Amino acid sequence: MLEVKEYLKPKTVEEAYELGILPNSLYVSGGLIAAQLKISHLERLIDLKSLKMDEIEEGEFVKIGANTKLAAFMKNPTLSKLNNGFLEKSAREIGSTQIRNMATVGGSMAFKLGWSDVITIFMTMKSQIEFYDGGFQRVPLENYIKNGKRTQIVTAVYLPKSTHFMAFEKFAKSTFDIATLNLGAAILLENGVVKDATIVVGSRPMISERIREVEEFLKGKELSNSIEEAAKLIEKVVKVGTDMRASAEYRKVLAGALLKKAMRRIYHESGIQS
Ligand SMILES: Cc1cc2nc3c(=O)[nH]c(=O)nc-3n(C[C@H](O)[C@H](O)[C@H](O)COP(=O)(O)OP(=O)(O)OC[C@H]3O[C@@H](n4cnc5c(N)ncnc54)[C@H](O)[C@@H]3O)c2cc1C
Known part of the structure; x- marks a missing residue:
């Protein structure tokens, strides 16, 4: 500097x-x-x-300007209500109040950090990202994080509206530490049966990735009967690595535990059991 x-x-x-x-x-x-x-x-x-870019607009998608602070996930009436308050609940897991008051949505994605909770959360919501690279482009966040460019300017994120139940789980050694592993699950239910699923694992320690084998496995299954098997499957298929925070073996077991927690949370929130 x-x-x-x-x-x-x-x-x-x-x-x-x-x-x-x-x-x-x-x-x-x-x-x-x-x-x-x-x-x-x-x-x-x-x-x-x-550049401002701090608007939150509701249309076919919910548009979040790149300079929106993470604190808006809890404070903004549109964002805090989405998917049963998914963003509001997830935001509590990101850093501290001070961090959320400073960190922006764009800055949290543009750097493509492997340990980002924000990327996992927005991938779980199947977000699209808009950026400028000599022209404006809008692509799924999942594709954006795979390109290594850092000169692109992130201008907005678009959240599709959906009735999926969602849960975000994070394991960290302390409240302020970055995640040893994080996991997001979005599940669309019809009479207790999974119609659609998105499962994302981040801080593996590599960047967030969808776990498509588990998504496919869940489709057409009763949610309540598939939790244990889905957890076993994710332990088998998730690609994880070793770093100073944890070994790959530990992260695999953690992925199973966080998926169980997320699915149980969704099961209870959906009210299927009552
Ligand atoms: C102490 C601490 C704890 C944290 N804990 C967590 C946590 O628990 N979970 C979590 O997910 N994150 C955590 N973070 C990260 C935080 O959420 C943000 O990712 C981080 O602050 C970056 O956001 P920023 O707006 O401050 O970006 P900046 O620091 O301003 O920018 C980060 C990088 O992105 C580039 N950039 C910024 N905005 C754009 C844009 N619109 N377009 C293109 N490039 C851009 C900049 O050039 C820079 O290289 C933590 C950060 C700190 C410092």
């Missing part, structure tokens, strides 16, 4: 992008991660907050 010569506040996304592709430039939104990056020869900080 000592070498930074310019702090720029562009007025348009196009202008910000032209500055961002210059060598030794870095975008900043909430500033939480950007301030800690050790980048040599960093000369130019481009403040994306000057």
